[in-house]
Amino acid sequence: MAESIGERYMVESRYENMGDSAQSRGEPQPPLELPWEEDAELIVLPAPADIQLPDSSLRAMIEQRKTVRAYSDQALTLEELAWLLWSTQGVKAKTDRPVLSRTVPSAGARHPFETYLLVNKVESMQPGLYRYISTRHALLTVNTRGDIAEKIAHGCLDQKHVLRSAVTFLWDAVAARTVWRYDQRAYRYMHLDAGHVCQNLYLAAESIGCGVCAIAAFNDVLLNEAVQLDGTREFIIYAASLGKKVT
Ligand SMILES: Cc1cc2nc3c(=O)[nH]c(=O)nc-3n(C[C@H](O)[C@H](O)[C@H](O)COP(=O)(O)O)c2cc1C
16 A cells, blocks of 8 residues: 555655765765856856836735736736746855855755746747846856747646746756655655745736746646656746736
């Protein structure tokens, strides 16, 4: 019989104070960010400090937040997209250890995620799949072939709001970054980290008149294939569609 979730929890909890991890064995820390082709042209995003935002209060954003699955046809501006990317995975500093400090918390500051973005409607951008190069606050073009949006939507069990979104965020967990320190327990921490990221997206979106739908109902195999991830060392852990609200 399949192990119950509670039993699994007990197994993992034995690792809470474990001494055996790649870090404790003296293995080097995995890179903080995935590499990209040196000569690739990056789309540089408006700097976080220059982004103009409508006046809003945190209280109102929290109160108004709700899941939105119907979006208007309006495109996002590059500035709005920059705000959303910075709010969810923006880099604030890099220490000498080296460790990144970001706009979201992460267990042990391991920050295991790379952000892939399905762009459907963003001003001045070709639709397609992009990766956020957070240390440069820029976007890397990954795939602008015609069927990429359909493939990603299909991976998300054909949930219609993916194709209707202005953008859909796809958070890729690079397991080694968290496993390096936390071994078995990393699996739990990466999911907790992902929740913080998506909640920031909900609130940041609210502040610019956008709505979000968190997505965890997806087919791992199809979605990982669409983004070209191996599904074990790296896998999509969470996703979210987003678009301008219908007024
Ligand atoms: C972990 C998680 C996974 C979710 N996955 C989906 C999903 O795949 N599709 C969907 O339409 N909504 C999804 N949702 C949105 C929930 O249905 C929604 O948050 C819930 O109904 C509460 O509504 P509210 O967000 O408006 O308060 C998900 C939410 C969470 C937190």
